Amino acid sequence: MKTRLIRTFAVAAPVVAGALLLSAPSSATPPQAEGQPQPGYWEYTTRVLGVSDTEQKCVRPSEIDRFFNGLSTRRWRCTYPVRQVGGGNARFEGTCEDRKGRRVNVRLNGPYATESFRFSGGAQLARGTPYIPASITARRISAQCPANAEYF
Secondary structure, three states, rough: HHHHHHHHHHHHHHHHHHHHHHOOOOOOOOOOOOOOOOOEEEEEEEEOOOOOEEEEEEHHHHHHHHHOOOOOOOOOOOEEEEEEEEEEEEEEEEEOOOOOOOOEEEEEEEEEEEEEEEEEEEEEEEOOOEEEEEOOHHHHHHHHHHOOOEOO
């Protein structure tokens, strides 16, 4: 009886372990590259023409790439086809669109670290016009998010 139980466990254990791994959420991501911004509770401020907007969001491990590489706000959804990230410096060029369909071109660059980044550049409101000053500064408030946190 004891031998039979041990054999059953020896056969079942790998199957159970495999099932647990396969049922793990697909949002699980590998550890972030060293020096890259990390998941956690973040505060970030956008500034354009002296007008600033500050948001605090919880960024899950599965969302950190989208957060860092797709810098958007609750008012603007942005995409950055040009992304150069490495060695503690980043450069982004793309477009942002609001809920009414208004689009602006955006250029940002600057330093980043595991718990902060500071990008400056500009926004072009209409094709052929000069870029106006714009910036995004962000800092990780904590590794853990509060219970009432808004998620990215």
